[in-house]
Amino acid sequence: MTYEPTWESVKLHTVPEWFHDAKLGIFIHWGLYSVPAWAPTTGEMGKVIAEEGWGAFFARNPYSEWYLNSVRIPGSPTQRHHIETYGEGYSYDRFADTFNHAVEAWDPAVWARLFHRVGARYVVLTTKHHDGFLLWPSRQPNPFKEGYHARRDLVGELTTAVRAAGMRMGLYYSGGLDWTFNDTVLKDITDFGAAVPQQQAYVTYADNHWLELIERYEPVVLWNDIAYPAASDLPKLYAHYYNTVPEGLVNNRFAQSFSAEGEGTDIFASKHFDFSTPEYASYDKITELKWEATRGIGFSFGYNQNEGPDSYLSVAELVRSFVDIVSKNGNLLLNVGPMADGTIHPLQQERLEGLGAWLDVHGEAIFGTRPWVVADGKARVTLDGCAVQEDVSVRFTQKADTLYVTLLTEPGAGEVGLQGLRARNAARISLLGRKEPLVWRQTADGLRVTVPAPLPATLAGAPAWTLSITPQAELGG
Numbered sequence: 001m002t003y004e005p006t007w008e009s010v011k012l013h014t015v016p017e018w019f020h021d022a023k024l025g026i027f028i029h030w031g032l033y034s035v036p037a038w039a040p041t042t043g044e045m046g047k048v049i050a051e052e053g054w055g056a057f058f059a060r061n062p063y064s065e066w067y068l069n070s071v072r073i074p075g076s077p078t079q080r081h082h083i084e085t086y087g088e089g090y091s092y093d094r095f096a097d098t099f100n101h102a103v104e105a106w107d108p109a110v111w112a113r114l115f116h117r118v119g120a121r122y123v124v125l126t127t128k129h130h131d132g133f134l135l136w137p138s139r140q141p142n143p144f145k146e147g148y149h150a151r152r153d154l155v156g157e158l159t160t161a162v163r164a165a166g167m168r169m170g171l172y173y174s175g176g177l178d179w180t181f182n183d184t185v186l187k188d189i190t191d192f193g194a195a196v197p198q199q200q201a202y203v204t205y206a207d208n209h210w211l212e213l214i215e216r217y218e219p220v221v222l223w224n225d226i227a228y229p230a231a232s233d234l235p236k237l238y239a240h241y242y243n244t245v246p247e248g249l250v251n252n253r254f255a256q257s258f259s260a261e262g263e264g265t266d267i268f269a270s271k272h273f274d275f276s277t278p279e280y281a282s283y284d285k286i287t288e289l290k291w292e293a294t295r296g297i298g299f300s301f302g303y304n305q306n307e308g309p310d311s312y313l314s315v316a317e318l319v320r321s322f323v324d325i326v327s328k329n330g331n332l333l334l335n336v337g338p339m340a341d342g343t344i345h346p347l348q349q350e351r352l353e354g355l356g357a358w359l360d361v362h363g364e365a366i367f368g369t370r371p372w373v374v375a376d377g378k379a380r381v382t383l384d385g386c387a388v389q390e391d392v393s394v395r396f397t398q399k400a401d402t403l404y405v406t407l408l409t410e411p412g413a414g415e416v417g418l419q420g421l422r423a424r425n426a427a428r429i430s431l432l433g434r435k436e437p438l439v440w441r442q443t444a445d446g447l448r449v450t451v452p453a454p455l456p457a458t459l460a461g462a463p464a465w466t467l468s469i470t471p472q473a474e475l476g477g
Contacts, residue, residue, distance in 0.1 A: 015274050020370070022121035022122055023366050023369075025123065025170070026124070029302045033065045033066075034338060035102070039066070039070065041298075043062060045280040046281045047280075059073060063299075064301075068131045069179070069185060100150060100152075102341040103151075103340070108158045119367075120334075127209075128174050128178070156217060170221025171221065172225060174226060175227065177227075181197035192226070196227045203231045227255045235272075250273055254271075256271070279294050282330070291330045292333050293332050297334065298313075315351055370399070371397065372396035379393075379418050384412070393408045402469065410462060415451070421473045423469060424471055430467070431468075
């Protein structure tokens with residue numbers, strides 16, 4: 001349909017099927033903050049805020065991409081590090097020349113091949129973060145800082161490489177914070193209201209940037225962050241975008257008014273959006289509204305040189321979290337934070353490739369699926385050695401007439417008891433990664449499936465494993 005520039009019209013937009021099918025996207029935070037690449041390893045955002053509050057989070061902000069804010073908080077770990085490393089009075093702007101020299105070594109095709117190998121269906125790149133530095137040579141340059149942009153068209157080059165590898169490309173833009181227009185230091189949640197630039201010059205600047213990004217790169221996602229200036233005509237922007245990119249969608253962070261009430265990133269929710277974006281958080285049940293969980297592999301989105309193995313999700317944690325998200329109608333937008341020269345740290349790459357290896361065997365239960373009647377359940381696994389695993393968590397997904405039951409534990413030969421499931425008489429039950437069907441029987445309290453030894457080599461040490469049931473089982477013992 002053709003959209004009109006009104007709230008009533010744009011609210012008729014529906015989430016395109018590709019986004020429901022995609023499940024996995026790669027987020028990329030890359031910019032001037034990748035040069036100092038430093039933040040304290042405070043912990044995951046949601047946990048820190050829940051336990052200590054927003055003030056504590058900002059004081060010891062683990063997000064390295066917030067370096068320019070953190071360095072201006074008196075006595076913060078980032079400020080102390082900056083003075084010790086670069087000297088008092090060393091300007092953040094000086095990182096621009098270092099970054100522009102470093103990115104000369106970057107090859108976008110290397111990233112695209114990695115993300116495709118992992119199984120990602122789309123990529124989202126930060127075109128401008130809160131520091132205001134642009135990753136493309138815009139026709140609308142920064143009015144306060146001459147040459148404050150990447151000399152290479154990093155946005156365009158990556159877009160071309162991603163599409164050549166068969167993935168879709170979305171773009172992030174910080175519409176709600178730009179410290180070149182409003183240098184308010186954020187120390188607590190209540191500071192956001194004063195920090196969003198509202199002057200007409202910024203309205204024109206941000207609107208023109210989005211229009212330029214749409215025109216030049218036709219992104220399938222407009223991923224705005226924090227908020228958006230109140231005077232902008234968002235229905236006009238949305239209508240233009242939907243009419244230009246029919247398969248496109250917008251996230252929920254275009255709020256034009258701000259309230260500190262609420263939880264997590266929902267406080268930034270806008271009047272119209274296609275999907276929500278919980279950050280370092282998830283939902284506890286299936287939600288009808290499409291959503292996208294976003295997080296770094298570690299505690300930061302931008303590369304943080306302080307993060308080691310203890311700061312990163314293990315492959316097992318990553319896989320199990322991903323399965324949980326998908327079972328509840330979510331996608332995972334998993335962030336990588338490259339170094340200034342575009343190198344992706346080996347620990348981050350290892351986690352990505354571990355997820356990809358698991359998806360090589362189990363992707364059938366993820367991509368193109370939809371939530372089932374319920375998201376989760378329990379299983380009792382009796383291994384051949386007679387060891388018993390009680391209350392093993394399982395997650396359900398479905399596709400066509402097949403139900404997928406993913407057990408969030410390492411696989412083992414023996415008997416799997418699926419509590420509260422009833423299979424049809426002609427059902428075929430299989431183990432993903434093994435061709436032959438499995439023997440099963442129905443009992444009063446559920447379905448019991450025999451998994452024979454030996455297990456396929458591709459399942460050795462897997463953090464989760466999946467049974468497929470065709471036609472679908474039903475709830476009820």
